[in-house]
Amino acid sequence: MNIVITGGAGFIGSNLANELCKNHKVLVIDNFDNNERFSNNKRKYFGTYKNLLEFDGLIYSANLLDDEFYAMIDSFAPNVIYHFAAISDTTVYDEEIVFKSNINTFYKIIALAKKHNAKLIYASSASVYGDAPSPQTVGLNEIPKNPYAFSKLTMDKIAKDTGAVGLRYFNVYGKNEFYKDTTASMILQFALQILNNNSPKLFVGSDKIFRDFVYIKDVTNANIAAMNANGGVYNVGSGKARSFESIVDILQDLLIKRGILKERLQKTYIPNPYTNAYQFHTEAKLDDSFSYRPIYSLEDGINDYLDEIIKIFNNK
Template sequence: LSIDLNAKLIYASSASVYGDAPSPQIVGINENPKNPYAFSKLMMDVLAQKYYDKAHLVGLRYFNVYGKGEFYKGKTSSMIVQFAHQILAGKNPRLFRGSDRIYRDFVYIKDCLEANIKAIEAKNGVYNVGSGKARTFQDIVDILQKELNTNLSCEYIKNPYEKFYQFYTQAKLDESFAYKPKYSLEEGIKDYLPEILRLFEKEVNV
């Protein structure tokens, strides 16, 4: 359809295609999907490449996205909103054991929107969309507790997904792509917090 309409197509790929590849993850290197979802995203990228000479096709490999509009996802929403609501409910934040050594590239939704806009004028290809910096799940809880002025003890539980888990993701950003992230994890959480509080009051604490 994109070819028939001579339309630009920007589609969602995923950092999951890298599996447990060494960080930073680079497009085209050590792609090793560990589940059907990740494999489907990689196959989408492979298929798109076959049509680069016929259409404008850009795949964006989102890393761990968080921000407004995700609450409907429930248990698959970001750990930022899930940890925040645990803390606001007075519950001890529940993390996997070793969470201070589990790294993710958390990218704020406003940066993702900017990436989509930049993709309209980008060359055909697949690009990472992340912050370019890896942070831990423990960092999230510590930032939230600072912002919410709480000091709850963390509860550490066994990770049931160890065999399929990504323990370190960090996007290598392509300098040829005009996208440049603006939000650090601290800045993104602070900007997101009013919406998190609204959700807790209007959707959770009812």
Template sequence: MFHNILITGGAGFIGSNLALKLQKEYPNSKILILDDFSSANFKNLKGFKGIVYSCDVSTDEVFFKIEDFKPDVIFHLASITDTTVTDQEYMMRRNVDGFKNVLELAYDNESIVVYASSASVYGNVREKVPLKEDREKSPENVYAFSKYIMDNLAQEFAEKTSLKIVGVRYFNVYGPREAHKGKFASMIYQLYLQMKSGQRPRIFKWGEQKRDFVYVKDAVDATILAAKAPRSTVYNVGSGEATSFNDVIKYLNQALGTDFEPEYFDCPYDFYQEYTQADMTKIKEELGFVPRYSIQRGIKEYVDILEGRINE
């Protein structure tokens, strides 16, 4: 049971879904959200009953904003998630320095820390096999590098202080409350918007690239469970399945009642992950986590929410 819960980045995509789920699961707990609103939207927190402060956790103001709040657990989701940012100093300062501040806060309050890592740390994997947490890392851009360094920092800090620090290595998360991300929202949402407007969905040639898409409700469940990990570690958070872009369009067609054919075009990127699939063995064995949503079920529920057929 958590009495005081701190969520950084709590007005963002995963953070807001997490805040509302925790509010429901722990109705007697106090939940405090810190978010600088640089890539978030207050509308994501409709129905949230806790406190929200505007705060950039990479600055010293974070220590003053929560000086009277003693968190039992910190869910650290605040970071620059735009993978196209090339300003290395900016990315590292916001992500890595911000995480260091959060760890110092945790040390002062003896808090458990659960933080957002990323499957991007694995790099461009050639062999099509599920990715295990302990495989070699090969970050290909500064965003992935910042997450890789955060993983290293977490391990070092945990060994030095005996704090429990647990990383959740998210794969391709999609679902409600991501619309504010615009062009950085999930591919599933982008394709939905194209098809909803009557356009053929555009994907890179020839649509056989595969991704591990995980529905945000599953990602949130795994994140909450991670706070109960037996020790400091990192867990993959995916569906455990690799789904082709062509199949995503097929499932969107089924959910929308449409029959669009894909429009293929050349990939413009030098670096592009052709294949991702999470090995979910570790989180299943240690925490008992099994995703509830297949890609087909997740897309159907998501489209039903977007279309107003069901409530979130």
């Protein structure tokens, strides 16, 4: 099949591209990092060639806001469109740029999918649930707390009844997230702190902050399963909430077991500056009608990821 992956040089997109190119003709279209930053000093674009060193397909560089982005997709005549390109930083509060980038452009993606009778699979987000009680369930208590989350919920509404599949990712971690900079998972950030022999820094009350952490290999499998899913919105998580304290403990125990760390480092607790826009407990309610099922527990995922983390630490 001809498969387009927008934002395919980013974290989730590149993992999917590297897998799908083994059996399909894949076009990755991405803006790529150009060192531009938002007013909060966060990077605008996370795509990088470094995520595509294993990729054997076509690559095209274009901005989501430019006509050539859509012209290239159109000329490729895709059978499947995976749409990841977006402003994904939840701390960007410029509503105009977030909505123009995430909402306005989505109408064009849907039109292209319709024109080519292509299956459309797009990135939604668990952030749409805001403070919803766990387990978070599609269609219930969807009250976004930032422009990014609102844009994703709006995309879900736009895609309704089109046959498109929206995947609400919970806290994804794994290979190729390093280039997300400060928005990389706390699993990677804690690991690098520990490998630097620095006390891991957690927010005060972290023993009561629980998230649904899902490994990138499970997320890739979910995206592949989505090709055969009925149109609709589905959660993609592990289905189990774990604390940030657990992450630090798992990392330190694994590093001790491997002889890299002599003993557990003492944790340091700092104030949480994001309390007004923070999700304190997330846990995905998985849909029985969607064939995706997670394989990796948090322990298994971190253990599988650890060699990559150590390589990042040694090369940074």
